[in-house]
Amino acid sequence: MSTTKKAIVDPDKCIGCxxxxxxxxxxxxxxxxxxxxxxxxxxxxxxEKTEMACSSCPVNAISIVED
Ligand code: SF4
Structure with a gap:
């Protein structure tokens, strides 16, 4: 069975860059x-773009988790 992943943003960390x-x-x-x-x-x-965005966030506010 394959699992899907989704991105989540922690609003307490995001600095709106x-x-x-x-x-x-x-x-x-x-x-x-x-x-x-x-x-x-x-x-x-x-x-790939989602993962690039995640790794580019300056405050590590983005996580990629199992859906
Ligand atoms: S890259 Fe990170 S800090 Fe910048 S807007 Fe996205 S979640 Fe917020």
Missing amino acids: NTCPLIDPDTFEMETTSYKAIVKPTAPPVN
């Missing part, structure tokens, strides 16, 4: 009032 939506705009967007990154409801399965 806008890096993750630039790298993976299909998965991440900035929430317009808090200006913290959120995972889109329409996000595709975790892919």
Whole structure:
């Protein structure tokens, strides 16, 4: 059985740097009032761009977890 993975953002860590939506705009967007990154409801399965965004976050706010 295959497992799927999803990205999650810790809003307490996110500093709103806008890096993750630039790298993976299909998965991440900035929430317009808090200006913290959120995972889109329409996000595709975790892919190379998602992993790149995760590793590029300056405060390690993004985790990739089993869905
Ligand atoms: S890269 Fe990290 S700090 Fe920057 S917006 Fe995304 S989650 Fe927030």
